[in-house]
Amino acid sequence: MKQIIYQGEPGCNSDVASNKFFPKNVKRTGVRTFKDIFEMVKTKKDAHGVVPVENSLTGSIHQNYDLLLEYDVWVIGAVNLRIEHNLLAPAATSLKSIKEVWSHPEALAQCRDFLSAHPEYKVVSVYDTAGAAKLVKEQKIKNVAIIAGPQVAKLYGFKKLKENIESHPDNFTRFLIISKDRKVYTGENARTMFVFGVKNEPGILFRCLSIFALRNIDLTKLESRAVVGRPYEYLFYIDFKGSMEDENCNHAVKTLKEVVTYFKLLGSYIIKDKK
Amino acid sequence: MKQIIYQGEPGCNSDVASNKFFPKNVKRTGVRTFKDIFEMVKTKKDAHGVVPVENSLTGSIHQNYDLLLEYDVWVIGAVNLRIEHNLLAPAATSLKSIKEVWSHPEALAQCRDFLSAHPEYKVVSVYDTAGAAKLVKEQKIKNVAIIAGPQVAKLYGFKKLKENIESHPDNFTRFLIISKDRKVYTGENARTMFVFGVKNEPGILFRCLSIFALRNIDLTKLESRAVVGRPYEYLFYIDFKGSMEDENCNHAVKTLKEVVTYFKLLGSYIIKDKK
Secondary structure (H helix, E strand, O other): OEEEEEEOOOOOHHHHHHHHHOOOOEEEEEEOOHHHHHHHHHHOOOEEEEEEEEEOOOEEOHHHHHHHHHOOOEEEEEEEEEOOOEEEEEOOOOHHHOOEEEEOHHHHHHOHHHHHOOOOOEEEEOOOHHHHHHHHHHOOOOOEEEEEOHHHHHHHOEEEEEOOOOOOOOOEEEEEEEEOOOOOOOOOOEEEEEEEEEEOOOOHHHHHHHHHHHOOOOEEEEEEEEEOOEEEEEEEEEEEEOOOOOHHHHHHHHHHHHHOOEEEEEEEEEEOOOO | OEEEEEEOOOOOHHHHHHHHHOOOOEEEEEEOOHHHHHHHHHHOOOEEEEEEEEEOOOEEOHHHHHHHHHOOOEEEEEEEEEOOOEEEEEOOOOHHHOOEEEEOHHHHHHOHHHHHOOOOOEEEEOOOHHHHHHHHHHOOOOOEEEEEOHHHHHHHOEEEEEOOOOOOOOOEEEEEEEEOOOOOOOOOOEEEEEEEEEEOOOOHHHHHHHHHHHOOOOEEEEEEEEEOOEEEEEEEEEEEEOOOOOHHHHHHHHHHHHHOOEEEEEEEEEEOOOO
């Protein structure tokens, strides 16, 4: 049976994303850190990982892009998930008694406006949204609310003190599905993702992009990033519509590899929700 | 006298950045939120703001890019600051007695490895690094250490329990200097920054970049971002070497404006530290 590895506890958003991609017949395992996901995927047979890489409000999660470069894994899928945040607490806890709010730092960042409006709360960063519920429940901690999705309220029997406290309703996170085994998806919903590095010289990015423009390949993400420790070199993260199985795309990537200083193909994957 | 507005308390990294850009003869004022900086710059005469926009470990700070679009301010300068983090505490507090660690969420993110290695600490998110020191000192809070730069240790009389706990030594933050009054810098260290939007169609970015490649203009930052609430439209943040006073650059920007759906010039500014 396939084993799906995510960071967090049952009910966290990564777990929900894994359910969207693999709705049944899999074993799901939560781990403590993102690095643990990559280690498990590397060593366990038939293990797949679920990794958040980008949020519409807070941007790219660079730590996971770095891990994608460090580990030899393939991106085989992507899921976009609408992220809803609620202020939750055990049934016996009243809104008035709340002194602390616990959640994952990304969730806290996505609820910045709500938290700024409530300076009376002590804001505590924990390893996971659902993990916050687990800690509060197991240790019977009082006067603490947590921030998590509605599925966490159900799973842990918490009540909703406030709903939709995210700073903007257009709060989406993009999760990648990773695997040790290469699998190249094709078809209309296929995307290809890679990273390349260039020496910083005028027009270099333009020359690289000309390769894709010439072949009418549609880029869906482009981000430049200074290489940590090498201030005059840049990495670019790119996604395009198409698969490495398409001759046109394959030729484009081959040409690109001739002109760049670094290249890593991350995979041709399938996107389950096009938003 | 010029008034410099930054988010945080005296000794925070924004304050240090402001000292690098305006070493003397200014009045410095710390405010609670980034939005407060923009409000003060908009309404106060001769006020300049200091705004962090990018960290080498954690990426772009989208909230401040959004505020740059929302407010009519000009970017007139930039400073790159090496960010050092220490675990600090009042003189009477021993390392062994520490139960909680307080700091700004960005600082906590930059010290992720250290905090992961110490699950025994409760991690508390506060509005500022120096503000954490201020709270702990003023309220005589025990068993709490804070994460902040070495200048905070000096200013608040705290001792260093651990030095350089950032996850990577190449930890730099880029701060922008903003003003209500337009000022266009020129010369070797001038950079120009703008944001543009396009309908998502194949090759559109390539066509936009051709305008700059044709004129040999060197882009130093490029980031794409899906427009919140409009999934099929993209915004691009661009920086290039040169000034709007240079005829070549000015023509490039004029041409770009003909083909994009949205354009906002943020300014031609001077970069004080080229790293």
